[in-house]
Amino acid sequence: MKLKSNAKLNLTLDVHAKLKNGLHDIQSNVSLLNLHDDIYVNKSRFKDKIKFYGKFSEYVRPKNNSIFYTLKILRKHKLINNFYNIKVKKNIPVFAGLGGGTSNAFFVTRYLTKNKVLKKKIKKDIIKKIGTDYSLFHFKKSYQKNLNIFKGYESNFTLYFLLVYPYIKCRTSNIYKSLKKVNKFRSQNFSRIKKKEIYIQKVSEEKNYLQSIVNQKYPKINKILREIRSQKGCSFSRVTGSGSVSYGLFKSQKNAKRALKNIRKSFPKYWHVVTKTL
Numbered sequence: 389m390k391l392k393s394n395a396k397l398n399l400t401l402d403v404h405a406k407l408k409n410g411l412h413d414i415q416s417n418v419s420l421l422n423l424h425d426d427i428y429v430n431k432s433r434f435k436d437k438i439k440f441y442g443k444f445s446e447y448v449r450p451k452n453n454s455i456f457y458t459l460k461i462l463r464k465h466k467l468i469n470n471f472y473n474i475k476v477k478k479n480i481p482v483f484a485g486l487g488g489g490t491s492n493a494f495f496v497t498r499y500l501t502k503n504k505v506l507k508k509k510i511k512k513d514i515i516k517k518i519g520t521d522y523s524l525f526h527f528k529k530s531y532q533k534n535l536n537i538f539k540g541y542e543s544n545f546t547l548y549f550l551l552v553y554p555y556i557k558c559r560t561s562n563i564y565k566s567l568k569k570v571n572k573f574r575s576q577n578f579s580r581i582k583k584k585e586i587y588i589q590k591v592s593e594e595k596n597y598l599q600s601i602v603n604q605k606y607p608k609i610n611k612i613l614r615e616i617r618s619q620k621g622c623s624f625s626r627v628t629g630s631g632s633v634s635y636g637l638f639k640s641q642k643n644a645k646r647a648l649k650n651i652r653k654s655f656p657k658y659w660h661v662v663t664k665t666l
Contacts, residue, residue, distance in 0.1 A: 390426060391495050391499055393424050393425040393427050393495040393496075394421055394666065395420070395423045395424065395480045395491065396419070396420050396421070396491065396521070396524055397628045398629045399417045399419060399594075399626075400415075400416055400591060401598060402573075403570050403597040404573060411535060412564060413535055415531075415533060416532040417531050417532075417594075418529070418532060419528070419547065420524075420527070420666045421663045421664065421665060421666070422664055422665075423663040424480070424491075425442075425476055425488060425491065427474065427476050428474065428476075429472055429473075429474050429496065429499060430473045431473070434471060436456070436471050436472055436474070437474070438456055438474045438475075440478055441477055441478070442477040443478060444478040445478045447482035447557065448476075448478060453492075454489040455474055455496055457517045457518060458496055458497055459472065459496075461510070461513050464513075465509075465510045467506075468501075474496065485627060485631050485633050486633055487519075487521050490519045520535050521629075524538065528666040529541035529665065530579070531577045531579040539577070543587075544666075545583075546664055548637070548639070548643075548644040548663075549637055550619070550622075550638065550647050550648055550661075550662055551634070551660065552616065552634045552635070552655060552658055554606075554634075556606050556631070556632040557632070558631040559630075563601050563605070563630040564630070578590050578591065584639070585639075588623050588637065591624075592637075596626050598627070602630065609631060612634045612658075613626070613634050615655070616636035617636065620643055620646065621638050621643025621644070621647070622638055623638065624637055641662065645662050648660055648661075648662050
């Protein structure tokens with residue numbers, strides 16, 4: 389069986405005070421992209437076999453990865469009985485803010501459990517081991533009110549993005565360690581907006597609260613963002629999550645592809661792609 393494991397993009401990100409579990413509470417507006425890893429799942433007779441290959445596979449641990457932990461948890465709760473041979477073609481950059489590892493865990497879980505609604509205890513075990521962004525992958529577009537509450541968008545308009553990955557591995561924990569101040573909770577839920585133009589305008593007025601930290605640690609990312617922002621038809625440029633993928637939002641695929649050609653000339657050694665929302 390072949391699965392598509394989609395990347396996610398944070399269009400906005402507010403970071404708030406720490407909770408009792410030691411994690412910062414956040415608010416975010418998130419979209420899934422048609423950029424995806426390819427996962428092949430087959431039953432195995434004696435033990436689980438997990439293999440990663442493709443452009444970004446070298447950055448994934450062959451053992452103790454998100455799929456390994458997912459199978460362990462599902463078996464612990466007796467949701468699966470079989471062993472599996474799983475191969476993952478890594479098309480999504482790793483340690484880049486696109487949620488590739490969490491996405492792998494989510495889509496493997498959904499397939500193996502036949503899309504069943506997981507009990508709270510089981511889901512809590514998965515999130516504790518895999519990450520709090522696990523629930524984001526239930527929706528094509530979503531508003532994350534806090535670490536535990538997610539709301540799907542009412543409309544599903546198409547947005548185009550130019551992504552640039554400078555092969556910088558931004559570990560989320562390292563970025564948060566440099567966080568000095570947090571912002572207050574506020575209303576930034578755009579899930580009910582019907583018109584794409586209004587949505588883009590509203591989102592462009594927001595920001596990623598971690599971006600200044602990423603820029604300070606890695607000045608070349610700020611250079612990439614400026615270059616993307618200067619392209620014709622770009623509404624704004626930002627990093628996703630804790631970085632290091634930089635992106636620009638475009639209303640049209642034509643402008644996004646034109647920008648891609650220019651960015652390739654400016655940063656020929658980086659990874660680039662034009663993608664869109666699901």
